[in-house]
Amino acid sequence: MNKINMNKLGAAVLGISLFAIVPFVSVAQKPNWQNLDLKTDSTFGISTEKAYNELLKGKKSTPVIVAVLDGGVDILHEDLKTVLWLNKKEKAGDGKDNDKNGYIDDVNGWNFLGSAKGSVNHETLELTRLVRRDNARFAGKDSSSVSVADLPAFKTYQLNKAELEKELAEAKFGIQRFEGIKNAIDGIVKKIGKENPTLADFEQFSPGNEMETNIKRGMLQQLKEGTFEEFYKAQILPGYNHFKSQIDYNFNVDYNPRDIVGDDPDNSKEKFYGNNDVAGPDASHGSHVAGIIGADRTNELGIKGVADNVVIMGVRSVPNGDERDKDVANAIRYAVDNGAKVINMSFGKSYSWDKEAVDAAVKYAVSKDVLLVHAAGNDNKNLEVEPNYPNPQYVAGGTASSWITVGASGWANDGTIKANFSNYGKTSVDVFAPGVNINSTIPGSKYAKFNGTSMASPVVAGLAALIRSYYPKLKANEVKDIIMKSVVKVDQTVTIADEGETTGKAVPFSDLCVTGGIVNTYNALKLASEYKK
Known part of the structure; x- marks a missing residue:
């Protein structure tokens, strides 16, 4: 799976918790930092630019x-x-x-x-495909109705199915969390009356409940580092879409796009x-x-x-x-x-x-x-x-x-x-x-x-x-x-x-x-x- 850093619930990566927004502070680092040098640039890159400057000039x-x-x-x-x-x-x-x-x-x-x-x-995930494959053999059975020869495969199936159900439950919980946060933020934006509210707009906003208070506190930190639109696109929508994709596709045993390939x-x-x-x-x-x-x-x-x-x-x-x-x-x-x-x-x-x-x-x-x-x-x-x-x-x-x-x-x-x-x-x-x-x-x-x-x-x-x-x-x-x-x-x-x-x-x-x-x-x-x- 070509995933960028996203943990199972997405909360730590996206800076979101159930009851509050934790500031996602973008720590400034030098451009092209991965190619810089620890000694000369005080950045633990891999010294690529130093190599070009000192070792590769004129070389074919x-x-x-x-x-x-x-x-x-x-x-x-x-x-x-x-x-x-x-x-x-x-x-x-x-x-x-x-x-x-x-x-x-x-x-x-x-x-x-x-x-x-x-x-x-x-x-789908490989786990989902394995469960789908083995459903044909073992769905509805217990260990007493499985042959001795098939018992190891049946036990693996049970473990895989339990893991899939756990992952799906976590994804459903995750999307509920993001829906709650997203709906609350959308509600505040509607009250403010601007599609892309500024730091000053949130400073002037009067919260009506604890959730809105927490969101205001978080946004006051977020908007010191960038715009509301940047925050929303970088942290709210990806989290919501991540869990929705898991539920609709990754953990869905009924989803199979392979007919497209043929x-x-x-x-x-x-x-x-x-x-x-x-x-x-x-x-x-x-x-x-x-x-x-x-x-x-x-x-x-x-x-x-x-x-x-x-x-x-x-x-x-x-x-x-x-x-x-x-x-x-x-x-x-x-x-x-x-x-x-x-x-x-x-x-x-x-x-x-x-x-x-x-x-x-x-x-x-x-x-x-x-x-x-x-x-x-x-x-x-x-x-x-x-x-x-x-x-x-x-x-x-x-x-x-x-x-x-x-x-x-x-x-x-x-x-x-x-x-x-x-x-x-x-x-x-x-x-x-x-x-x-x-x-x-x-x-x-x-x-x-x-x-x-x-x-x-x-x-x-x-x-x-x-x-x-x-x-x-x-x-x-x-x-x-x-x-x-x-x-x-x-x-x-x-x-x-x-x-x-x-x-x-x-x-x-x-x-x-x-x-x-x-x-x-x-x-x-x-x-x-x-x-x-």
């Missing part, structure tokens, strides 16, 4: 194709259109498979979530389906990811990507819901077969339908010298205890050698360096990278700040592409080795609090990932220049 590079497996990439964006992959073997718009690769008119990539009918936007979703061996619309109906997340990796550094527009000589290949495989293993496997294979040397995967889920299919595709990518970079996830979970899919551990045993799992960090070199939402794991997360308030490209040639390991992963993918661009003889596993050996170690203790806890446990940052540090472009390029000399 070769273009590297980076595949963005995501929800879609805006191919018209002012900061992306010059760095897009172009399939020169394909003649655009002729309706023919000119390069005979099985995909018609795949000029900028491919969309495994579409057909001539259109493209899938919303999807494939057999249970047949993981099926490869040739989809369409060439790499943007799809919602390209915000994927465009943001693409910009972090390689937004044009020369056009004086918008932002600067990490890498200066990359080609972005959009492979749409992640809906607004959980991605399907079949689509992920096919997206990986498509990227590899069309020349990608780095694959970014800013998605993940708690359940897997057909991990063997994904494992086979990962093994294929590894065999073709491709580096896979994956976001650790945004649930503040310890991945040593709770799995996240996809992952580099093969079901049949062994681990993918050219795979990096990335957690998200902030810009301050203190106890807040771990993003409070980021998953972690002493042996299951490799490195951390900037993933808080990252400004990047979104559709319509616009820009926005997002939070998430989804943003940290492309920082590392961009770094990997940069290394491969300037040192093309390095293999994928060598690039991984360089990235991990060149981190800046974090000598901080951070507090990890589980959901619902007011106090957490203090742990050294070194316990959160294999390397105990934040990736660093400058260090990595220096190491690359000397690697195996």
Whole structure:
């Protein structure tokens, strides 16, 4: 699921509680902070600009194709259109498979979530699909009416069904909370008589009850940082729409959009389906990811990507819901077969339908010298205890050698360096990278700040592409080795609090990932220049 940082109830992220509005203060940080340097800029970025200024001037590079497996990439964006992959073997718009690769008119990539009918936007979660599948076998049964051979599957079904019911109940409670807050705010705005009331308007407003008093108190803080319209669009509507989408689509066993694609979703061996619309109906997340990796550094527009000589290949495989293993496997294979040397995967889920299919595709990518970079996830979970899919551990045993799992960090070199939402794991997360308030490209040639390991992963993918661009003889596993050996170690203790806890446990940052540090472009390029000399 290509979710940006949104916890189960959305309250902490959006600054909303049932009885009051907690001020959502936007802490100012320097533009392009993820690429800045800790020593010279007092910001815990990855020293990309320092590397360009001191190490890369006058050096030649070769273009590297980076595949963005995501929800879609805006191919018209002012900061992306010059760095897009172009399939020169394909003649655009002729309706023919000119390069005979099985995909018609795949000029900028491919969309495994579409057909001539259109493209899938919303999807269920994998948990929902597993319950729907097993309802056919076990609905209405108890352990006494199930064969001994089916008991393990039946018990898994019961656990999954209970979890789905719990998640659905939480979503219904969440939307009730947001409806209450939203209706109260809408009522105050109506009383004030202005569509976009100002700070002065709220100062003059006289509350009629406790809810209105709480909202007024919160808005007086909010409007010191921005306009009412900005607050409403950024915090109220997304929260409401998040829970509504969960109820209508994600947790709805009766919802199945796969007819749009027209494939057999249970047949993981099926490869040739989809369409060439790499943007799809919602390209915000994927465009943001693409910009972090390689937004044009020369056009004086918008932002600067990490890498200066990359080609972005959009492979749409992640809906607004959980991605399907079949689509992920096919997206990986498509990227590899069309020349990608780095694959970014800013998605993940708690359940897997057909991990063997994904494992086979990962093994294929590894065999073709491709580096896979994956976001650790945004649930503040310890991945040593709770799995996240996809992952580099093969079901049949062994681990993918050219795979990096990335957690998200902030810009301050203190106890807040771990993003409070980021998953972690002493042996299951490799490195951390900037993933808080990252400004990047979104559709319509616009820009926005997002939070998430989804943003940290492309920082590392961009770094990997940069290394491969300037040192093309390095293999994928060598690039991984360089990235991990060149981190800046974090000598901080951070507090990890589980959901619902007011106090957490203090742990050294070194316990959160294999390397105990934040990736660093400058260090990595220096190491690359000397690697195996």
